[in-house]
Amino acid sequence: MNARDEQDALIEAALVAFRERDPSSGRIKAAAAFFDLAPAARDELFARQMASRHLERAADPAGLSTTARAVIERTSRLRQLPRGL
């Protein structure tokens, strides 16, 4: 694999919508691959994520990206806060 292929694979590892949750705080964790990317590669990641999510929405019958679907999946296990809180 050449250097460009290696960088593209690393960007791809961070591009996916899958994110783990921190077991103690419950917060969504950053992708480990993100921290291995140089600043310019992080710009490239952002641009590719924008493009990919646009294309995913275009291909999806409900017009939703993989990010939106991942969030919806998680909301099915999350209770909303009651009114007046």
Add this chain to the structure above:
Amino acid sequence: MPPEPHDRETSGGPNGEANGPVEITTDLDRAFTAVREGDARAFAIWLGHTEMPLRASLRSFARTLDVEAVLQEGLLRMWMLAPTLDLSGRNASLRYALRLLRNLALDEARRLRRLTPLDMEALERMPEASVLPDPGPDPGLRRAVLSCLEQLSGRPRAALDARLADAGRSSDRALATALRMTVNTFLQNVVRARRLMAQCLERAGISLAEVTS
């Protein structure tokens, strides 16, 4: 595909006559009203109109933060907080989400400051973005994307299909294992599929840079 967030005027009288200040509402506002009642389908509509402008608003944090993680955290908080949010004004929920995400991103950047040198002042000085709801994907783009996906074959297609069908539920390790690939091979095949998709779309006269602008 989410409906376009048209503006509609609503007035107090049963026949549309004005009996007070005319309130302007959008499809986005109506969706958020239902989200406040716990309507998951309305939340999907709300996401369809807000995800892309909210993601774009985080561009200035792209070198500092994993925007995907911040965005998902913010969207989950919008779902959880919705019943407690008594918002007024056109597209108020989008404006609220914009501020919530910016604050989340600044908090996360402050936390990471312990690990890497960051210009926090520059991040904090950046003006809040002003955004409009997304009308949804263009039907011409949809036809082109589906046609290009159809033209993919072999392992690149299998890898990209797995990513799309899974929609962020599983790790790449799990997807690769299911396809009997190593993680590296899986990633290389997704990269290859994306390059082929970009070439196919270019041939159809669609530039990815233009799609996102």
